[in-house]
């Protein structure tokens with residue numbers, strides 16, 4: 455695949471709900487093996503951006519293009535609203551993510567046996583495949599949903615605030631997992647916590663009514679201000695000027 459060709463290309467997109475735009479004139483190219491951190495205030499349009507990429511929401515204006523052909527996108531939604539008392543096992547959750555459209559023929563002839571187990575090993579949950587999801591901790595469930603999101607081996611993985619319900623320990627582990635996954639897929643990571651994601655993302659998009667792309671993982675407060683992207687800096691007040699750490 456030509457790495458100079460974007461996997462997905464958002465061109466002059468305006469989009470919203472009920473005729474009212476939430477995002478105006480958004481442009482973004484997502485290249486193979488990109489790792490884009492999406493930050494911005496509550497209601498700025500971050501989740502809306504992911505819905506446009508997924509094709510769930512149609513733009514009022516502009517287009518979302520896939521220049522290298524249709525791609526497979528894995529998605530971890532913002533809040534897991536699944537009913538945890540539902541009697542379904544870890545393995546069933548993961549396999550429910552197996553794409554029925556693109557891989558329909560393939561899935562008819564390919565044994566899905568073993569896929570869930572392999573992903574669980576990769577995510578540090580070996581042996582959990584037959585566990586009911588009601589018997590998982592929040593962090594474990596988050597991992598299972600991540601396994602579901604990558605079960606089709608997507609070229610692009612979109613995670614909407616995956617760190618909301620997880621503790622610091624699992625958060626660090628999650629970021630290690632994402633760094634590993636980024637060796638084989640592009641990642642768009644939506645997060646409020648600019649301080650924490652800065653060390654793993656490669657570039658940053660500030661989303662607040664529109665999108666400002668910043669081609670590095672380092673931002674100053676001044677730039678955020680210019681981007682009109684006020685974000686909560688309380689949790690990482692030790693560096694008020696340079697907001698983001700250098701990527702090691």
Ligand SMILES: Nc1ncnc2c1ncn2[C@@H]1O[C@H](COP(=O)(O)OP(=O)(O)OP(=O)(O)O)[C@@H](O)[C@H]1O
Nearest residue numbers: 471472476494495496497498499500501502503532
């Ligand atoms: N289904 C919907 N119908 C109508 N308005 C919506 C809908 N979903 C979101 N909105 C509105 O669109 C705006 C952007 O919402 P969005 O969820 O994209 O923000 P966000 O940046 O993801 O916020 P947060 O950080 O809280 O997750 C908000 O004003 C929200 O109220």
Ligand SMILES: [Mg+2]
Nearest residue numbers: 500501532614
């Ligand atoms: Mg959101």
